[in-house]
Amino acid sequence: MIPELVDWVSDPANWQGTDGVPARVLQHAGYVALALLIAAAIAVPLGLFVGHTRRGAVVLVGSGNAIRALPTLGLVTFLFLLFTDSFVAALIGLVVLGVPPILAGTYAGIQAVDHDVVDAAEGMGMRGGQRLWRIEVPIALPLILGGVRNAVLQLVATAAVAAYVGLGGLGRYLFDGLANFDYGEVTAGAILTALLAVILDLVIAAVQRALVPKGVRIATAGRRAAGPAATEEVVA
Amino acid sequence: MTFLDELSRFLGSENVRAQILANLLDHCYLALLPLVFGAVLAIAAGWLGRGRRRVRGVLFVLSNLLYTIPSLALFMVIPGIIGTKFTSSANVVVGLTVYTTALLVRPVLDALDAVPPHVVASATALGYRPARRFFAVELPLAVPVLAAGVRVASVSNISLVSVGALIGTGGLGVLFTDGFQRVYFAPIVVGIVLTLLLALVVDLLLVALRRSLTPWDRAAPGKAEVSAA
Numbered sequence: 001m002i003p004e005l006v007d008w009v010s011d012p013a014n015w016q017g018t019d020g021v022p023a024r025v026l027q028h029a030g031y032v033a034l035a036l037l038i039a040a041a042i043a044v045p046l047g048l049f050v051g052h053t054r055r056g057a058v059v060l061v062g063s064g065n066a067i068r069a070l071p072t073l074g075l076v077t078f079l080f081l082l083f084t085d086s087f088v089a090a091l092i093g094l095v096v097l098g099v100p101p102i103l104a105g106t107y108a109g110i111q112a113v114d115h116d117v118v119d120a121a122e123g124m125g126m127r128g129g130q131r132l133w134r135i136e137v138p139i140a141l142p143l144i145l146g147g148v149r150n151a152v153l154q155l156v157a158t159a160a161v162a163a164y165v166g167l168g169g170l171g172r173y174l175f176d177g178l179a180n181f182d183y184g185e186v187t188a189g190a191i192l193t194a195l196l197a198v199i200l201d202l203v204i205a206a207v208q209r210a211l212v213p214k215g216v217r218i219a220t221a222g223r224r225a226a227g228p229a230a231t232e233e234v235v236a
Numbered sequence: 237m238t239f240l241d242e243l244s245r246f247l248g249s250e251n252v253r254a255q256i257l258a259n260l261l262d263h264c265y266l267a268l269l270p271l272v273f274g275a276v277l278a279i280a281a282g283w284l285g286r287g288r289r290r291v292r293g294v295l296f297v298l299s300n301l302l303y304t305i306p307s308l309a310l311f312m313v314i315p316g317i318i319g320t321k322f323t324s325s326a327n328v329v330v331g332l333t334v335y336t337t338a339l340l341v342r343p344v345l346d347a348l349d350a351v352p353p354h355v356v357a358s359a360t361a362l363g364y365r366p367a368r369r370f371f372a373v374e375l376p377l378a379v380p381v382l383a384a385g386v387r388v389a390s391v392s393n394i395s396l397v398s399v400g401a402l403i404g405t406g407g408l409g410v411l412f413t414d415g416f417q418r419v420y421f422a423p424i425v426v427g428i429v430l431t432l433l434l435a436l437v438v439d440l441l442l443v444a445l446r447r448s449l450t451p452w453d454r455a456a457p458g459k460a461e462v463s464a465a
Contacts, residue, residue, distance in 0.1 A: 068391055069391045069394065069432050069436075070428065070431075070432065071396075071399075071409065071427070072395065073401065073412045073413075074398060074408075074412045074424055074427050074428040075428070077412045077413070077424050078412075078424045078425070081415070081420075081424065157308065160306050161307075161308050161399055164416070165416065171308070174309070174312055175402075178322065178403070183315075183316075183322060186312050187316050189309075190308075190310070190312035191309070193308070194304075194305040194306065194310070197304050197306050
C-alpha cells in the first residue's frame with residue numbers, strides 16, 4: 001500500500017488540471033460551503049424560533065433523531081433516481097443532513113440560556129427582538145457553532161459518499177481508484193478527505209474562538225470542563 | 237406502473253425476500269459488534285484515564301481527531317494500516333469500533349469522575365479492592381451516561397454500515413447500490429425503511445437494557461442520584 005501511495009502522490013500529473021488535488025479539494029470544500037450556507041439559512045432561524053418560543057420542540061427533536069438514523073447512501077441514491085442529476089441530488093442530500101445538527105445546536109443553545117438572565121433583560125426594558133439578538137444569541141453562540149461544526153463533518157463525509165452517484169470532489173479518487181484497482185489513488189483520496197475534515201474542523205474551532213464574546217467564554221469555561229452533558233443540569 | 241406495484245412485485249419474489257433477510261442480519265452484526273467492542277474499549281480507556289489529567293487530555297484529543305475522519309475515508313485507510321483487503325467487512329467493523337470508542341471515551345471518563353468521592357471512600361472502607369470497586373461500584377454508577385452514549389453510537393453505526401456497501405461488504409447498503417445500478421426505487425426504499433426500523437428497535441432494546449442495569453433509578457425516581465452529586 002505505501003509504495004503505491006508514494007507513487008500516486010509523487011506523480012505531478014495528479015496535482016494539475018481539473019482532476020488534480022488542488023481542484024478536487026476546492027470542489028469538495030465548495031460543495032460543503034454551499035450546502036452549509038443553505039442548511040444554516042434554514043436551521044438557524046428555525047432553531048431560534050423554536051428555542052425562543054419553545055413551540056414545536058417535541059416535533060423538532062423527534063425529526064432530528066429520525067434524520068440522524070437515515071442512511072446517507074440510501075438518501076443520496078434515492079434522490080439521484082428522483083432527480084437524475086448528481087449535483088442537484090447531492091446538494092439536496094447534503095442540505096437534508098446538514099440541517100439537523102445546526103438546528104439541534106441552535107435550539108439547545110437558546111434553551112440553555114439562564115432564565116434569570118432573560119428576566120433581567122426584560123426588567124431592563126428589552127423587547128423580544130432585542131432579548132433574542134443581544135442576550136440569547138450571544139450566550140447560545142458556542143452551542144450554535146458547535147452544531148455548525150458537527151454539520152461540517154457530516155457534510156464532508158456525505159460529499160465523499162455522493163461521489164458514488166457522480167458528484168465531483170475528493171470522493172472521485174476513492175471510487176475511480178477502486179474501479180481501476182489503483183489502491184494508491186484510493187488511499188491518497190481517503191487521506192486527503194480525512195485531512196480536509198480535520199482542517200475544516202480546526203478552522204471552525206478558530207472561528208468559534210474568535211466570534212464568541214469574551215464574557216460568555218469565561219462563563220462557559222467552567223461548564224465545558226464538565227462536558228456537554230452538563231449543560232442540562234446548568235439550566236435546571 | 238405506480239410505486240406500490242413496483243414495491244409489491246419486488247417483495248413478491250421469494251429470492252428477494254431471502255436476500256433482504258440475509259442483508260438485514262449482516263447489517264445487525266456489522267453494526268452491533270463494533271458497539272460491543274467500542275463500549276469495552278471505552279471502559280478500558282476510562283479505567284486508564286480516570287483521575288489522570290494528562291491521560292484524559294490525550295484520550296480526548298485522540299478521540300476528537302478520530303471522530304472527525306469521514307466514514308468512507310476511514311474504511312479505505314484501514315486496509316493500509318492493518319493489512320486487510322479493501323473489500324473486507326473487517327474494515328467496517330474496525331472503522332465503526334473506532335467511531336464508537338471515540339464517541340464513548342469522553343462520557344465514560346466524565347461519568348467516572350462524577351462518582352461522588354464519599355461513595356468511593358465507602359466502598360474502600362467496606363474492603364473493595366480497586367478492580368472490584370471499579371466494576372461493582374464506579375462503573376454501574378456510570379451506566380446511565382454510558383447508555384446514553386451507546387444509544388447515539390448505535391443509531392450512527394446502523395446508519396453508517398450502509399456506506400460499507402460501497403467497498404463491497406454486506407448489509408442493507410447492498411439494496412442501495414443495487415437500486416442505483418438497476419435504476420429501481422423499490423430496493424432503495426425498502427433499505428431506508430428497514431434501516432430506520434432497525435435503529436428504532438435497537439434503541440428500544442438499549443433503553444430496556446439500561447433500565448435492567450440500573451434498578452436503583454426506579455427505586456428513587458426524580459434523578460435523586462444527580463442532585464446528590
